[in-house]
Amino acid sequence: MSQLHATAIAIDEQGILLRGPSGAGKSDLALRLIEQGAQLISDDRVEILKKGTDVIAFAPDTIKGLFEVRNLGIIKLQHLDATVIKLVVDLTSPEELERMPEDETCVIEGIELPLLRLDPFEASAPAKLSLGLAVKLGHIERVE
Numbered sequence: 001m002s003q004l005h006a007t008a009i010a011i012d013e014q015g016i017l018l019r020g021p022s023g024a025g026k027s028d029l030a031l032r033l034i035e036q037g038a039q040l041i042s043d044d045r046v047e048i049l050k051k052g053t054d055v056i057a058f059a060p061d062t063i064k065g066l067f068e069v070r071n072l073g074i075i076k077l078q079h080l081d082a083t084v085i086k087l088v089v090d091l092t093s094p095e096e097l098e099r100m101p102e103d104e105t106c107v108i109e110g111i112e113l114p115l116l117r118l119d120p121f122e123a124s125a126p127a128k129l130s131l132g133l134a135v136k137l138g139h140i141e142r143v144e
Contacts, residue, residue, distance in 0.1 A: 001049045002109065008041035008057040008083065009033055014133060015057055015083030017046065017108075018120075020091035025120030027068055029091065032126045034067075040079040043067045048085075050109035058082035087133050088113050091120045 007018040007026040011033065018026040027043055034040060042059030043066065049056045058081060059065070065079045088106050097117055104115040114136035118125050134140040 001047060003060065004046050004048055004108075005044070006046045007043050008046045008059075008085070009038045010041060010080055010083040011038045011130060011133060013083070014087070014137065015041065015085040016129070016133065017057060017085050017088045017113075018091060019088060020120070024091040026091060027070070029118075029120040029125055029129070031067070031069060033129065034077070036126060040065070040067055040077050041081075041083050042079075048109055050111060053111060055085040055108050055111050055113065056082050057085050085113060087136050088115045089129060089132075090115060090117045092117050094119045094122070 004019070007030045009016050009018070009030050018030060020026055030040070030043065041057050042063065045060055045063060046057050047060055059079065065076050066074050067077045068074050088108065097119060101117065105112045106115045116129070116132040116136070118128055131140065135142045
């Protein structure tokens with residue numbers, strides 16, 4: 001088991017791990033996704049546990065259900081106790097993004113997971129994340 005500086009949410013029970021340095025937009029993007037129906041798992045710090053071929057994400061006990069909203073403070077939200085991570089999203093600046101990226105993966109706890117890179121502050125970031133999840137899960141076809 002390990003702990004990551006990240007935010008975890010679930011969209012339709014599919015776990016998403018948002019990674020990036022402090023101020024990268026993890027909570028901002030998560031908030032917009034929660035407003036669209038995503039569920040909070042953990043904000044800012046995420047406990048990670050390998051279970052078979054799955055990576056399970058859950059909140060440390062001290063921050064369960066807590067969510068930081070800049071300029072508003074820490075608020076208590078409904079949350080899921082845990083989720084299986086299906087997609088990792090690395091948050092980055094627009095200059096670092098490729099227009100037509102190759103498929104990428106990353107390894108967490110020895111498990112290879114699909115990876116998507118996004119600018120979290122772009123207005124379309126929540127939609128791109130949802131589409132990216134659907135592509136990575138094979139629900140939508142990406143044409144090469």
